[in-house]
Amino acid sequence: MHRAVQVSCPLTKRKKDIIKKLLIEYRKTAKAIASYQWFLFFTQGSFNRKANIKHLRSNLSERYKYTIQYHVVVPVLDSFISNLKNRFSEIVKNSNLLEKTKRVLLYLNKNNEWLINKSEKAIYVDYKNRTVFEYDITEEERLLAKKIFKHILKGWRKPKFNKVSLLLDSKTALIEEPKKSKHFDRWIRLSTLDKGKPIYLPVKLHNYFEKRRGKATQLLQIGEDGTLRIVKEIEPKQLAGEEVIALDFGLKNFLTSSKGDMFGRKLYEKVREYAEKIDKLQRNLQRQGIKPTESKRFLRLTERLSAFIKNEVRRIINRIVQLYAPRVIVIENLKSLYKKFLSDYPKEVKRAIVRYGYGELKKKLQEIREEYGIEVIQVNPAYSSQTCSSCGYVDRENRKTQEKFECRLCGRKLHADVNASRNLPDRVRWGMHLRCVKQALVMQVKEFLKNLHGERYKCLRSKARGLLSENPYFRGFSGTALNPMHR
Numbered sequence: 392m393h394r395a396v397q398v399s400c401p402l403t404k405r406k407k408d409i410i411k412k413l414l415i416e417y418r419k420t421a422k423a424i425a426s427y428q429w430f431l432f433f434t435q436g437s438f439n440r441k442a443n444i445k446h447l448r449s450n451l452s453e454r455y456k457y458t459i460q461y462h463v464v465v466p467v468l469d470s471f472i473s474n475l476k477n478r479f480s481e482i483v484k485n486s487n488l489l490e491k492t493k494r495v496l497l498y499l500n501k502n503n504e505w506l507i508n509k510s511e512k513a514i515y516v517d518y519k520n521r522t523v524f525e526y527d528i529t530e531e532e533r534l535l536a537k538k539i540f541k542h543i544l545k546g547w548r549k550p551k552f553n554k555v556s557l558l559l560d561s562k563t564a565l566i567e568e569p570k571k572s573k574h575f576d577r578w579i580r581l582s583t584l585d586k587g588k589p590i591y592l593p594v595k596l597h598n599y600f601e602k603r604r605g606k607a608t609q610l611l612q613i614g615e616d617g618t619l620r621i622v623k624e625i626e627p628k629q630l631a632g633e634e635v636i637a638l639d640f641g642l643k644n645f646l647t648s649s650k651g652d653m654f655g656r657k658l659y660e661k662v663r664e665y666a667e668k669i670d671k672l673q674r675n676l677q678r679q680g681i682k683p684t685e686s687k688r689f690l691r692l693t694e695r696l697s698a699f700i701k702n703e704v705r706r707i708i709n710r711i712v713q714l715y716a717p718r719v720i721v722i723e724n725l726k727s728l729y730k731k732f733l734s735d736y737p738k739e740v741k742r743a744i745v746r747y748g749y750g751e752l753k754k755k756l757q758e759i760r761e762e763y764g765i766e767v768i769q770v771n772p773a774y775s776s777q778t779c780s781s782c783g784y785v786d787r788e789n790r791k792t793q794e795k796f797e798c799r800l801c802g803r804k805l806h807a808d809v810n811a812s813r814n815l816p817d818r819v820r821w822g823m824h825l826r827c828v829k830q831a832l833v834m835q836v837k838e839f840l841k842n843l844h845g846e847r848y849k850c851l852r853s854k855a856r857g858l859l860s861e862n863p864y865f866r867g868f869s870g871t872a873l874n875p876m877h878r
């Protein structure tokens with residue numbers, strides 16, 4: 392697993408300009424390679440990291456082209472397809488297809504045989520009963536696999552490569568030890584658009600670079616603004632857990648887990664204290680005609696506030712990792728953190744959390760992904776606070792107060808945030824995590840109605856009939872709901 396660590400690299404305007412021009416050509420070339428790789432995918436069934444791309448025209452050298460193909464384009468496309476693959480298998484598993492068809496489709500999916508036929512037979516291993524099945528693959532099944540695949544592909548935006556940074560290896564950017572001058576720790580010999588005219592970038596490593604776990608590689612990354620990162624190779628630490636943990640942002644506690652634990656109880660209180668202090672000071676300064684940025688006290692206070700929030704965010708996520716050792720973290724999307732704040736907190740608190748907490752949380756989640764291999768999935772939380780995590784009934788009246796949840800149907804009572812977080816993994820299971828708000832409700836309603844016909848819900852049915860007839864969420868669905876016999 393890789394992690395890019397920023398190092399300092401002071402550049403002159405001339406070098407910056409050269410890098411900018413290089414980046415423009417780099418992105419153009421990446422796009423051209425990507426479109427060729429899609430051609431390979433549709434005709435041969437897979438991308439190829441080592442494909443011959445001599446025929447693709449670019450102002451960059453062949454070495455550059457291969458670096459882009461090998462390190463940037465194909466890995467990104469592969470990971471795109473692997474997400475698509477997960478979605479495919481979700482759809483099949485949650486479908487009403489015959490068990491045999493499901494197994495064949497899962498096999499075709501696993502072997503990337505959506506478009507190109509390779510296998511004669513599909514093999515399915517039933518681990519529970521230690522049995523291996525072998526099935527003939529029918530023409531209909533192949534067509535179905537193709538259809539599902541294309542359907543997902545159509546709905547997703549393909550990676551565009553118009554924002555990638557320069558990712559370079561020793562073929563295009565050689566990291567060298569300084570020969571004479573010890574003023575810098577490394578020099579990077581960067582090939583440019585001008586053949587035979589490399590530029591040299593000075594690098595200073597700092598403590599932070601040395602401290603970050605991992606071994607430095609020959610790979611480096613240069614951003615649009617000239618920031619330079621050297622890539623370190625890290626072995627993910629093994630976590631024992633197999634669990635899926637869901638996290639919900641709260642108004643009282645920063646995060647609440649599906650296990651019922653609350654994290655960051657004092658965060659908002661503390662932020663509010665700081666924000667009030669800063670606000671007061673700012674007003675005083677204004678009266679005296681002093682700009683806040685000219686006041687040492689003001690700068691110190693905002694600095695402390697920012698450090699406090701960032702530390703808290705890191706501490707909380709570390710604690711969660713330690714406590715549950717999860718394999719997957721399902722978390723409300725960060726946008727909803729913003730939305731929740733918009734409605735309920737004074738704007739100073741909101742601003743501080745968004746300004747300092749948002750980025751830090753994003754960074755920290757990325758870090759645990761790299762460091763421990765924990766999968767982090769963001770979910771649209773729409774209606775999760777109104778849905779009963781026990782019976783699935785969704786009703787605006789289910790949430791009694793900010794903190795209390797009480798299901799009108801099954802009577803289940805629990806903390807509103809805990810309840811909301813428990814609904815998040817379902818969204819992932821349904822593949823709804825990236826969808827819009829309305830679809831989340833429709834799915835929630837449909838799923839509930841489906842369950843209602845099951846044995847487990849028998850004793851709730853007559854009560855449900857009464858509730859559903861008045862519940863606007865179920866309007867348009869009520870025919871099936873009220874008469875489960877006439878499905």
Ligand SMILES: [Zn+2]
Nearest residue numbers: 779782798801
């Ligand atoms: Zn319920």
